[in-house]
Amino acid sequence: MDADDVRELALPLRDAADLDPLLARVGDARVVAIGEASHGTHEYYAWRAALTRRLVEEHGFGLVAVEGDWPDCSRVDRSVRLRPGGEDDPRTALDAISRWPTWMWANDDVVDFCRWLRDVNATRPAADRVGFHGLDVYSLWDSMQELVSWLRENEPGHAEAAVQALRCFEPYGEDGAEYAFATRLAPAGCEQTVVDLLRRLCEERGATTDQGDPDPDARFAAEQNAAVVAGAERYYRSMLAGSAESWNVRDVHMADTLDRLLAHTGRRAVVWEHNTHVGDARATDMADAGMTTVGQLLRERHGTDDVVLVGFGGHRGGVVAGREWGAQIERMVVPPAREGSLEHLLHEALGRDALVVVPRGERPGWLDRRLGHRAIGVVYRPERERWGNYVPTVLGQRYDAFLYLEETTPLQPLHLERPDEHVPPAAHAV
Template identity: 75%
Template structure:
């Protein structure tokens, strides 16, 4: 049986040496509107480099119009303004990325993302504003940053809403911009800040059709998105007390809601938006093909398939056999370069290593699939917190590979990302945990 599985893996494997080797994957993507590209860790150079290479080809050859990432809206909005050459934005995207101040900064403040964003800015520079590709953060953690950004925008453009925004902000102020403290307090308090946040968002949306001439529609969309972050972040922190599955679901639903708003947005471009999504495998791969479903968890990949259909969504996973990674030894810890030992025996990564022994691309058939793609195998997942010594019993997600993804990139040897800076003493460490 082992020999049969090895033969099936060998038959499906394609060489992965240069971006040209991604041709079979681009053919599989075809006219799909959303391509979600994962990573098996948040700190591995090769995952970021190959993801960027695929994204460049999707933008250049297939007309994708936006990149949505597992980052906060306010931070990524500064990057977006830079890559789209908006007035007053940083001329070098590196400056916008280096300003990231929420742990773990290395996820986006690293050399690979700088290289991609510089490429994107250069490409956008030769195109009309409505044809420029954007870079957006769709995560939920930035409750206070989003509230302050919203307040600043209202003070300049819609002062009639400032008092309402200040009342909403005042509700959160006693908790010192600490999500955990707010979550704990809301467990015992008879009321929360939910209604204040919802009312603020509703009033903004009601004004959308009555915007005065001269107000930047792009900036107003950002203000509305910051208000949506406040609403969902408040829900996230309250859910965090009740259980990890519920808060995880709030977070992933927020990310897909944000993506849908970006896809549905009309900004004068000649074609409907098409999106590339960058997140961890645990968000990108369909939760129903893992043990997450049994724990009551959904995720981005599952929601995208449910909302947009399997023909319009392509999910791409990553895996690595051995190497190195940037991660923290605990939540909020200083980043460190860590070894990643050879994958656990019998895992997805170990089986591909034994059968192929080189970097490889797998594009899964739409119809009948080889038997190994229906097996539940361990699949390594390294989060922002990683302890290599736990490899024997942790760090893996039971996975049916052919149901979790539509394609998979296997890398034999990996190396750590190069961060732009070490974590700073005054850096904000969010409450809760990424899961991954």
């Protein structure tokens, strides 16, 4: 019977000490990717932070990479690593995030974690401090500005050529959707004038970099901003080709960015993203639509022994989200999980918070059944619970471990959405 099998495998989840079996499963893995079943739930963020603290303190993990923009997270990184020009309080850097949905990272739970991380780093030599980095692809214009500023200061010979090429985007007023539509009429867009140039700049810098570079992290950040510009141009251009293509451009970019961070730092990495990116797409109907995910790419590139994928789910509670793309955030009620779903099965069998570590060998049949698994993104409409908001999932194949929470509460944003903030084109809501 499923309920008996669930109770036999599920472990109590009360405090951070109960994560011991998951840490044992991590072992020597190089990457631990930790998901969330929504972008607006306090408990998902808090448990993810608790697990990350233990990975940093007890297992030597050296960087945290998140589903956020590179320039925004660079400001946070300068603060938590006590780098020159960094804010004394990470809250200031997080509160400055201005791309919708700001609450994903500008919230009390991330502030608490980043303050803790800064305190830990303050006791360590600079080379051993834990970084905080963004993996996402949306920040085309911010990354362009960061790149040009770095070139003007460090490689002025390249700066003017970069400025001329990047002016290709000026007519679109920092509007990715307008750029995407324009490329429909003129398919080449800015690809030839920008992407090739930025790639060449990266290659030339890589070929001439002096091993005695006084600030290799700053050089790496400039090259990453160049990679973001190239990736964002591809992303916005792919939006008109269909959901699967643009999704894949984004997730491949995030996986590529993580690989560059791993190579640059030589450290073990914790990844914070939504379940829909962390989980293996091959265990969901996403694969049927031709979509890949960061979790799938990590397993394919690094092997299943070197990657641990951790998912979250909850039965009922509350969340902050927008009802439409770009809308003001609201506190919303999350109703009890739909009957027949993964969360409903766990609620019926357990009725309490639990940790499930997927066995490596033989495992109970419920882990290999395809069940609906709730996914709440930055847009949420509770009225669609009867037919939407769930991803058909084989739990034992999608994740290596799963944290189930019986009741959840909304996270606390640092500020409401501001009228002047940038809203990226609505391609995907997670």
